[in-house]
Amino acid sequence: MAKNKVKFNLSNVHFAPLKEAENGTITWDTPIPIPGAVSISLDPEGEPESFYADGVEYFVINSNQGYSGDLEIALIPEAFSTGILNETTDSNNVLVENSNSQVGHFALLFEFDGDLKKIRHVLYNCSASRPSISSKTNEATKEVQTEKLTIKARPLANGLVKAKSGDTTKAAAYNGWYKAVYQPDAVGGYDTEETDTTEGKK
Numbered sequence: 001m002a003k004n005k006v007k008f009n010l011s012n013v014h015f016a017p018l019k020e021a022e023n024g025t026i027t028w029d030t031p032i033p034i035p036g037a038v039s040i041s042l043d044p045e046g047e048p049e050s051f052y053a054d055g056v057e058y059f060v061i062n063s064n065q066g067y068s069g070d071l072e073i074a075l076i077p078e079a080f081s082t083g084i085l086n087e088t089t090d091s092n093n094v095l096v097e098n099s100n101s102q103v104g105h106f107a108l109l110f111e112f113d114g115d116l117k118k119i120r121h122v123l124y125n126c127s128a129s130r131p132s133i134s135s136k137t138n139e140a141t142k143e144v145q146t147e148k149l150t151i152k153a154r155p156l157a158n159g160l161v162k163a164k165s166g167d168t169t170k171a172a173a174y175n176g177w178y179k180a181v182y183q184p185d186a187v188g189g190y191d192t193e194e195t196d197t198t199e200g201k202k
Helices: 080-082 171-175
Strands: 007-020 024-028 036-046 048-055 058-063 066-072 106-114 119-128 147-153 163-164
Touching: 007 036, 007 080, 007 119
Parallel strands: none
Antiparallel strands: 007 024, 007 106, 036 066, 048 058, 066 147, 106 119, 119 147, 119 163
16 A cells, blocks of 8 residues: 655645543534634653663663644634633633633644645644733835744643554544544544545545
8 A cells, every 4th residue: 555755735724622521521613714824833841761670771661641732723713712722702702811710721633734635633622821812013125013822732640641543443433533632542533444544535
């Protein structure tokens, strides 16, 4: 089977608000598009720690604390401002930020183009800091001013951090990526009886 050799481009960024029930059960709302994706850069958090005994490196403890970095987009959509940053709208539909509001958590979904097939990703437990307020005056030409969200993706209580599609991901999982947040079989994933997809070449 042919496989991707390279990746490029960023597109199809979505967020899905995370909800935690009183019994600790995690669910997500239907993913919502974030148009105007420019770039994403997330670095791993947590370093392997060595335990020494008998004069040697006796055991290595893996410390996976998720990822942190920036998502750059053209303009933060109001759905994200109200649904995750918890800004509210008053009777005049003006967006209001209140220091007493707590930001929400969400799954972040996106994809990279490949030479054969798009590679789809999901980070399960993300939070975002409030964006900076910045712009500048027009000069001889107009320059688009983008916005950045600083993202922290942390493990869920069951250890899940992220998932991504592979060379042989089955069609049901691949094609349903943005319909609902994918969950591995162990926690109730899609019905993946179908064979690998060719639709992903779009």
